[in-house]
Amino acid sequence: MRLSAEELASGKLKPETTELAVQLIRINGYVLFEEVLPRTQVDQLNCHMSDKLANFMTKNNFTLEEGFHDGTNHIGLYLPFEKPFCEESIIANPFVLPIVEQILGSDCLLTYFASNTSMPKGTKPQKVHADMGARFGDQCEANLPITNLIVNYPLVDVTLENGPMEVWPGGTHLHPDKWYSSNAHDKSVLAEHMHSFKAVMPAGSIMIRDDRMWHRGTPNGSDQPRTNIAMIYSLAAAIHRPGDIQIPQETYDAFTERTKRLVRNERIGVPVIES
Template structure:
């Protein structure tokens, strides 16, 4: 979706935009708001993220460069938990008005953030990831009906995403609408079905916002370029209370009331972490 100049200037989505975005997530499993972060903010985030990634690769480089294996069985897709600190905890990241307006429509207003992380496709990937949803069955084999949306992934790409630098491949339009038990170990294997189904690779300019149902089938693809393809990644959850995010008390005290509510279940009063492999 392209956002109007008026919406970008006021940071307020029109009712029609919110309604369309919510319906697209309900029907297709995802929506993209193209290029909504200011370029200077994207540049700041990319520089900080590159510094974090360089530090991490320097610390863990033996696995990549000496053993020649790459991360995650050769896919070179890497999830890094980020420190809850500037610029990653900027209000345009953790509580972007566009994202919250859409998420409010789908989850109500009492949800929380349960993941504060990133997803990067590193150069040199030898194969794609397996096709998968992010979450398994909520009730194992017991529930044989489709459940409402409860968890939404929020991504901000920090570079333009195109075919050559490891875009996410998705299977929209139904894979998030299966009965709950289909997401468990005894459900259909996405790897068996996906080759016979329609998929698409997600291209988007840097600073876009991607919101998707965690159940939508997807996978990372190899990065054929010479540069990393980083995404910031948060999950907003209606019921999950996972508390893996460490937030210094002083940092938490300076957040807006809405941001405090979003992170209320997290580890408040703990030091911000170093970049850590998921």
Template sequence: MRISAEEMAAGKLLPETVELAVNLIKANGYVLFEEVLPRAQVDNLYDRFVEILEPAMEKHQFNPEIGFHNGTNHVGLDLPFRLPFNDEAIIAHPFVTDVVDQILGDDCILNYFHTNTSVQGGKKPQDVHADTGSRYGDRCTVNLPIIKLVVNFPLVDVNENNGPMEIWPGGTHLHPDNWYGPNAFSKSKLAEHMQSIKVLMPAGSILIRDDRMWHRGTPNRSNQPRPNVALIYTSAANAPHIGSIQIPQETYDQLSDKAKRLLRNEKIGFPVVEPY
């Protein structure tokens, strides 16, 4: 979806845009708002992230030329809760919260502050997967309501060459609960015979998706990393009572009321944790 100039200027989605986005997520598993964040902000985020990524890869001996993580060259890192990563435009963007609140309730929780990066040199895609497991194991044979939404902010233009996320929309999030458990039939085998889409998007776009939608990372054949900021919002009833994001008290005190509410279950009063 392209957000109108009027909505961009106002910093608020029209009710009909929210309604469309909500129903796209419910019916198709995701919605994409193209090119929302200013390019200068995204470039700064990318530069600061690379300063984290490079020492983390060195520490863990991730060599793109040799390959790692089964040849996918895919890296997941928690973000430190400090600027520029914890900017309100990231943790509580009004376009995101307008949609998330409609689906999860306005008392939902932000409990995941992470990144997913396809590093150059990858030879293989990830296995097709959902970002969640079954809530009731093999016992539940009906589809359950959405309880988690993943929000991704790409920090570079995502194209066919630099490791775009591949998704299987239009129903993979609508299976019975037991389809997301360890005893379900192989998603990768099924996905070979199903239609998929590679999510190509400009830097600073916003992808909001049901965490049950099948997807995978693909190999990055460019010469630079392809990072996504990855946040997860969870309905209050299903959120952990004690979170994992460490936030200094003075940082928390300076947040907006909305951001404070989203992060109220996290580890407030703890020092920022470095991702490596």
């Protein structure tokens, strides 16, 4: 979907856009708004991410030529809760929150703050997976309500060449709960016989998805990292322990009341994580 010029200028979704996005997530597993964040902001974020990735590679003695993480060359990296990453335009984006709150409720929580990167020279894709396990192990035969929504902001143009996420929409999030347990059918085997597509999109787009939708990272054939910011918003009633995001007091104090509610369960008054 592309937001209208009126929506982009006002920073507010039309009611019909919100309703369509909500129903697409419920029925198809995801919605994608193309090219929403300003390119200058995206480039700044990507510049900071480049430094984080270089430090991570050095700390772990990883090289692109030798490969890592089973040859996928894929990096999941927690982000420090500091600018430019924790801008309210990112964590409380006005095009994201109305959709998230309609599905998860106005008391929903931000519970995950990280990045996903497909680095160059990967030799194979990730295994097909969902980002959530079964809530009731092998016991529940019913599909359960959405409890987590993942929001991704690509920091570069995502093309067929640079390691796009491959997704299996249209129902993989609608299975009975037990399908997401470790004893469920092998998704990789089934997925090879099912419809999928590679999610190409311009930098600064926004993808919102049910965390049960099947997907995988693919190899990056370019010479530059394919990075996106990854956040999870959760149903408050489903969270039973304090969060792990470390938020300095001065950062928290500067937020609007709406944003403070989003992060109220996290570790407020604690220095940012080292990266």
